[in-house]
Every structure is written in structure tokens, then in C-alpha cells.
Amino acid sequence: MTVCKTKRWGSSLGVVIPKTLVDEMHLTENQDIEIEVRSTTNPLQELFGFAKRRGLKKSTEEIIRETRKALRAD
Numbered sequence: 011m012t013v014c015k016t017k018r019w020g021s022s023l024g025v026v027i028p029k030t031l032v033d034e035m036h037l038t039e040n041q042d043i044e045i046e047v048r049s050t051t052n053p054l055q056e057l058f059g060f061a062k063r064r065g066l067k068k069s070t071e072e073i074i075r076e077t078r079k080a081l082r083a084d
Contacts (some may be wrong), residue, residue, distance in 0.1 A: 011051060 012031050016023040025045075027037065039042065068076075 011027060014025045014027065016025055018024075031037075
């Protein structure tokens, strides 16, 4: 997967394909290609609320307490 930035091109947006990918895929000018577009976000934003979405009901303090207790037992 390659992450690219969009750039204004008139009233449209364009994407510059890095040379390494152009070489790897043997792309040429005016060649039809298929792309998949997904918006990326900060990985930390994606993780925020992950436990809650998975149904974990414990508070952060409870998890820390349990982790410390388990580490002491070892």
C-alpha cells in the first residue's frame, strides 16, 4: 500500500504516484489504472475507543491495577 497526498489540479484533485511505484508497476503516461481510495487518519485516532467498541467494560484504572497485580505475581 502506498499513501499519497491529494493536490489541487484546476477544480479537481490529483494524486502523484511515487517514482518507486511507477517503476515497480511499470506504469506509463496515459495508461488506464485502477485505484482504491480510502481516507487515512492518525492511527491513534483509529485506536481511540477501540476497547469500548469491542465491549470491554473495565476502566483504565481497573486494567492498570490488574496488570500490576499480574506482574507482581510473576
